[in-house]
Amino acid sequence: MSIRVLVVDDEPITAEAHAEYVRRLPGFEVAGVAGDGREALRLLRDSARGEPPTSSIDLVLLDMNLPDIHGLDLCRRIRASGLEVDVIAITAVRDVAVVRASVSLGIVLYLIKPFTFSTFAAKLENYRGFSATLELGDALATQSEVDASFASLRAAGQPQLDKGLSQPTLDAVIAAVRANEAAVSASELGAQLELARVTARRYLEHLVGAGVLERAPRYGTPGRPEYEYRAR
Structure with missing residues (x-):
């Protein structure tokens, strides 16, 4: 039941x-x-x-x-x-x-x-x-x-993360996004935490899927389309 x-x-x-x-x-x-x-x-x-x-x-x-x-x-x-x-x-x-x-x-x-x-x-x-x-x-x-x-x-439990993600890095990403007053992009977060842009984006997208962050397109930037992320 x-x-x-x-x-x-x-x-x-x-x-x-x-x-x-x-x-x-x-x-x-x-x-x-x-x-x-x-x-x-x-x-x-x-x-x-x-x-x-x-x-x-x-x-x-x-x-x-x-x-x-x-x-x-x-x-x-x-x-x-x-x-x-x-x-x-x-x-x-x-x-x-x-x-x-x-x-x-x-x-x-x-x-x-x-x-x-x-x-x-x-x-x-x-x-x-x-x-x-x-x-x-x-x-x-x-x-x-x-x-x-x-x-x-x-029991503490062992929550499952997406393959290739680590809990310490995930915690650091959450803390960094929350500490920023403005929304951040994957590039900006990667530079802040010394992560590759693609790695930062994987963590950010994981947190969007988990409902911790929200994502929105960033307008007015040249080149490839970019998204920005902020805490819910």
């Missing part, structure tokens, strides 16, 4: 990107998308009552910065309402106090934006392993079963 996921994010492009990530993962399906806390609660309550089209929500991917409520407060309302769903925080918020509060509220994973699809996939695979080990019905869990479930949740 698939794990049904509710995506909660106020940025439509980001929400759709995360929903598409979910659709690409075997064993997961999108149950709904909400742009604010009020809509998320409505969908979750409909799910609890078994009302279509959002019945059986198992997991919430929750952004912290919503227009009507902070993600932590929404999580508190979910818990207070007795809604039995797991929550994974997907946010750019790095505040340690928010991370600690997330742990206390039972948020099972905390994923910091931006990230690649491979990182997203590895985290959700960890969650699926955690969920599977606790499918015990009314049985009592042994200590080893509890240990195994939490180990699968915290």
Whole structure:
């Protein structure tokens, strides 16, 4: 049975990107998308009552910065309402106090934006392993079963990159693009990181496909057509 996921994010492009990530993962399906806390609660309550089209929500991917409520407060309302769903925080918020509060509220994973699809996939695979080990019905869990479930949740995982790409270089490319105020081309990034233009472009295109960067044509430059890249 698939794990049904509710995506909660106020940025439509980001929400759709995360929903598409979910659709690409075997064993997961999108149950709904909400742009604010009020809509998320409505969908979750409909799910609890078994009302279509959002019945059986198992997991919430929750952004912290919503227009009507902070993600932590929404999580508190979910818990207070007795809604039995797991929550994974997907946010750019790095505040340690928010991370600690997330742990206390039972948020099972905390994923910091931006990230690649491979990182997203590895985290959700960890969650699926955690969920599977606790499918015990009314049985009592042994200590080893509890240990195994939490180990699968915290496993680092090894996300797969496109052939020929390395994680350290990918991290450097992400950091360099984010550090530039203006969009950068493959040539400019290659010069900055001492990479060949074609190599820089491979990393940039990988990140576009992962939803981390966006690409646009750069007009007014002589010679071959060129694209520029910026963080989403």
